[in-house]
Amino acid sequence: xxxxxxxxxxxxxxxxxxxxxxxxxxxxxxxxxxxxxxxxxxxxxxxxxxxxxxxxxxxxxxxxxxxxxxxxxxxxxxxxxxxxxxxxxxxxxxxxxxxxxxxxxxxxxxxxxxxxxxxxxxxxxxxxxxxxxxxxxxxxxxxxxxxxxxxxxxxxxxxxxxxxxxxxxxxxxxxxxxxxxxxxxxxxxxxxxxxxxxxxxxxxxxxxxxxxxxxxxxxxxxxxxxxxxxxxxxxxxxxxxxxxxxxxxxxxxxxxxxxxxxxxxxxxxxxxxxxxxxxxxx
Amino acid sequence: xxxxxxxxxxxxxxxxxxxxxxxxxxxxxxxxxxxxxxxxxxxxxxxxxxxxxxxxxxxxxxxxxxxxxxxxxxxxxxxxxxxxxxxxxxxxxxxxxxxxxxxxxxxxxxxxxxxxxxxxxxxxxxxxxxxxxxxxxxxxxxxxxxxxxxxxxxxxxxxxxxxxxxxxxxxxxxxxxxxxxxxxxxxxxxxxxxxxxxxxxxxxxxxxxxxxxxxxxxxxxxxxxxxxxxxxxxxxxxxxxxxxxxxxxxxxxxxxxxxxxxxxxxxxxxxxxxxxxxxxxxxxxxxxxxxxxxxxxxxxxxxxxxxxxxxxxxxxxxxxxxxxxxxxxxxxx
Ligand SMILES: Nc1ncnc2c1ncn2[C@@H]1O[C@H](COP(=O)(O)OP(=O)(O)O)[C@@H](O)[C@H]1O
Ligand SMILES: [Mg+2]
Numbered sequence: 001x002x003x004x005x006x007x008x009x010x011x012x013x014x015x016x017x018x019x020x021x022x023x024x025x026x027x028x029x030x031x032x033x034x035x036x037x038x039x040x041x042x043x044x045x046x047x048x049x050x051x052x053x054x055x056x057x058x059x060x061x062x063x064x065x066x067x068x069x070x071x072x073x074x075x076x077x078x079x080x081x082x083x084x085x086x087x088x089x090x091x092x093x094x095x096x097x098x099x100x101x102x103x104x105x106x107x108x109x110x111x112x113x114x115x116x117x118x119x120x121x122x123x124x125x126x127x128x129x130x131x132x133x134x135x136x137x138x139x140x141x142x143x144x145x146x147x148x149x150x151x152x153x154x155x156x157x158x159x160x161x162x163x164x165x166x167x168x169x170x171x172x173x174x175x176x177x178x179x180x181x182x183x184x185x186x187x188x189x190x191x192x193x194x195x196x197x198x199x200x201x202x203x204x205x206x207x208x209x210x211x212x213x214x215x216x217x218x219x220x221x222x223x224x225x226x227x228x229x230x231x232x233x234x235x236x237x238x239x240x241x242x243x244x245x246x247x248x249x250x251x252x253x254x255x256x257x258x259x260x261x262x263x264x265x266x267x268x269x270x271x272x273x274x275x276x277x278x279x280x281x282x
Numbered sequence: 283x284x285x286x287x288x289x290x291x292x293x294x295x296x297x298x299x300x301x302x303x304x305x306x307x308x309x310x311x312x313x314x315x316x317x318x319x320x321x322x323x324x325x326x327x328x329x330x331x332x333x334x335x336x337x338x339x340x341x342x343x344x345x346x347x348x349x350x351x352x353x354x355x356x357x358x359x360x361x362x363x364x365x366x367x368x369x370x371x372x373x374x375x376x377x378x379x380x381x382x383x384x385x386x387x388x389x390x391x392x393x394x395x396x397x398x399x400x401x402x403x404x405x406x407x408x409x410x411x412x413x414x415x416x417x418x419x420x421x422x423x424x425x426x427x428x429x430x431x432x433x434x435x436x437x438x439x440x441x442x443x444x445x446x447x448x449x450x451x452x453x454x455x456x457x458x459x460x461x462x463x464x465x466x467x468x469x470x471x472x473x474x475x476x477x478x479x480x481x482x483x484x485x486x487x488x489x490x491x492x493x494x495x496x497x498x499x500x501x502x503x504x505x506x507x508x509x510x511x512x513x514x515x516x517x518x519x520x521x522x523x524x525x526x527x528x529x530x531x532x533x534x535x536x537x538x539x540x541x542x543x544x545x546x547x548x549x550x551x552x553x554x555x556x557x558x559x560x561x562x563x564x565x566x567x568x569x570x571x572x573x574x575x576x577x578x579x580x581x582x583x584x585x586x587x588x589x590x591x592x593x594x595x596x597x598x599x600x601x602x603x604x605x606x607x608x609x610x611x612x613x614x615x
Contacts, residue, residue: 175373178340181361183387184438193390197377 030257037254040247047251057248061255064232067146067221068214071153075210076203078154079161083202086162087169105159113223116152117143120224144226152220160213161206168202208267212260232256289317289474290350290441292337297346299332299498306332308498310346314442315490319468319475323485324495325521330478331370332498334444337476339363350441366435366443366473370450372427374419380430381406381415387438405433408467425456432467442474449484461488482522486510494518510538514613526581527612534614539584541608544571545601546592553601555581562596573600 012019037047051057086097104112119125120142127139142148176198180190218233225231232252239249292314299307307329314320322330335341337348339360347356355363375383382389385402406412409429419427428448435443448464449457465488468475479485485492486506494501494509494517502509502518513519516527519536526537548556557575564587571583571594581602585594594600 173371173373175369175371176375178360179367179369179373179375179434180386180390181359182338182340182365182367183390183434184361184364185386185390186361189390193386194375 033250034254034257036246037250040250041245047247050248050251051255057252060230060232060235063146063230064215067149067153067229067231068211070150071157071214072207072211074150074154075157075161076165076206079158079165079206079210080199080203082158083162083165083169086166101159101162104155109156109219112156113152113220116148116155116224120148120151143224144228146225146229148224148226149221149229149231152224153214153217156220157210157214161210164205164209165199165202168199168205172198204267208263212263215256215259288441289472291316291352291474292442292476293347293349293352294333294337295347295349297333297336297348298344299329299336299341300344306498307336310498310500312493312500312503314474314476317472317474318490319465319477319488321477321479321485321489321492322495323479323482323492323522324501326480328495329498330480330495331446333495334446334476334478337442338365338367338444364438364440366438366440368428368431368435368443368445368448370446370448372419372431372448372451374427374430374434376419379416379418380411380422383419383430384433384437386434391438401437405437408436408470409433409463424451425460428452428460429463432464436467436471436473440473442476445475445477447478447480449479449481457484464488486522492522494521496521512610516612516614519610519612524582524584526579528579528581528609530609534612535609536612537581537604537609539570539582540568540586541604542581542583543603544573544583544585544590544594545603546594546598548599548601550601550603552603554604555579555602557581557600557602559594559596559598559600562594569594573602575602 038045040047051061082097082101086094086101089097117124121127122139122141122143124142126142127136130136131139142151172195177190177194180194181187185193216233217231218237221229221231222234225234236249236252239245239252292312294310294312294314297307297310298305310333322333324330332341336343339355339358339362343356347354349355350363375386378386381402384405385398388398388401402415403412406415409432411426411429411433414422414426414430419430422430428451431448445464449460452460461484477485477488489506491503491505492509493503496517501521502514504512509518509522513522513525513536516534516536519525519527524539526539526542528535528537545553555573555575555577557573557579559571560574560580561572563570567587569585569587571585573581573583575581583602
């Protein structure tokens with residue numbers, strides 16, 4: 001309570017009107033969706049009950065979770081290596097890497113997804129090259145399956161994974177690593193016992209960011225999955241635009257919202273943990 | 283307790299360090315004796331940290347050699363040198379308890395849990411932190427963090443302990459207290475201490491020997507008394523304590539303010555200078571008097587207030603005298 005009171009700054013008065021507007025414009029539609037999920041087509045929890053009747057919906061939720069988890073694991077692992085390389089190389093190379101990262105950050109998701117279509121299709125660059133080299137006899141099916149969706153999503157998510165990790169690694173005091181070496185720890189001991197624990201808040205932030213963004217992915221699964229890999233976002237759009245079952249769509253949206261809020265709650269717990277770490281990593 | 287330590291001797295031979303074209307350390311030759319408390323003293327930027335980092339192995343030496351107990355360690359990586367180090371700002375592991383911080387060196391050496399526990403307890407007792415074993419560094423005061431850093435660095439009984447301005451972050455009163463504790467710990471453990479500071483009082487009160495550094499080179503080496511009583515250069519004389527500089531027969535001399543006697547009036551048989559008092563500052567136990575001599579020099583004289591009870595006033599004419607031994611000839615180039 002005290003902490004909250006202390007953080008209220010007179011500056012809030014200035015942004016209050018805007019804040020009210022934003023809250024109204026966000027909260028209104030969200031409440032509307034939640035309302036729809038319990039009233040359309042008829043009042044009650046019928047929409048939610050549908051989750052457990054028949055396995056279509058459950059399968060979609062399960063596919064979504066699986067793809068999100070795998071995407072997150074790969075994105076954060078690769079992102080960790082990239083961020084590590086960026087923090088520990090020379091300034092010039094670092095600038096190149098940051099530019100490349102931001103360029104891929106800024107290119108539209110549609111462009112990036114369709115580029116993968118070109119690269120990974122049956123007659124795409126990858127399959128053609130491999131065939132020409134004689135490494136494979138028939139094209140590998142990269143597309144219209146989960147593999148394609150995962151490749152596209154991991155590629156899209158890596159910049160999001162890198163940025164929080166970069167911040168976390170840059171704020172580390174390098175003398176702490178020197179101290180570890182001075183005390184006789186090898187490079188890998190220093191990494192596992194000092195570096196990794198101290199960048200854990202960055203890993204948590206990066207994981208949650210990627211996971212939450214992946215949950216709502218629409219374009220990449222639709223294009224690279226070719227209708228074979230149905231995730232929640234695409235299913236919602238089908239319910240809205242094709243079958244016009246707004247209640248089901250609203251129920252799934254409300255479910256995702258609850259999931260995201262739960263993750264944010266976990267995140268806030270972790271951020272408090274990082275304060276407990278105290279000392280030089282603030 | 284803690285008698286399993288034995289200090290190491292270091293030999294630094296012609297060591298230089300260049301950062302690009304900039305020479306941070308210049309041809310340093312130094313013998314550091316087993317078990318001594320050696321202080322590197324010099325103004326900020328004089329290369330103290332750089333020299334220490336080369337001894338610790340964090341910086342490569344550009345030329346020269348460093349040997350521990352007779353064998354070269356220039357090619358030995360930092361983690362294999364077994365030197366303890368207290369970093370500027372301490373560099374404690376913020377996510378570990380005090381106990382885990384102190385036991386880290388033994389734990390990465392995969393020593394048995396029981397041995398680590400016993401040794402850490404011993405260290406906690408040495409630095410008087412028994413009640414704080416389970417705290418995190420962020421929950422400790424600056425002085426306590428400093429002691430954790432010391433215990434962590436001493437836990438694996440290193441032959442040499444390197445300390446880079448370990449008291450820099452503490453306030454003055456605490457600093458004096460910690461100085462005594464450090465000195466006491468040095469006596470008890472017998473490790474060779476190499477201590478970096480820019481604080482001359484700290485250097486004088488703690489060291490067996492002091493190395494005065496200037497622009498990356500050694501200006502003078504000696505015991506605190508030797509350096510204070512017989513400074514070789516103007517820089518050494520003014521960096522360690524206060525000093526007047528006088529010229530006689532074309533030679534330069536350093537003359538400490540407290541070694542000058544002041545006499546009211548004129549006609550004193552041993553008088554070497556005469557002049558007028560231009561200012562008097564009272565410090566309680568002593569008075570600092572500035573005399574402008576007839577040779578147009580400003581000479582500072584420190585007077586023991588209790589033993590010299592003659593009242594002095596600004597504007598009075600006085601004479602100054604000192605014994606021959608008080609004026610130390612300097613190497614002036
Ligand atoms: N990594 C570095 N790159 C370039 N110059 C450096 C580096 N480290 C130290 N220096 C320079 O070397 C000189 C000595 O620095 P340092 O050893 O830190 O001095 P001190 O510890 O005596 O204050 C300073 O002029 C400093 O700017
Ligand atoms: Mg320094």
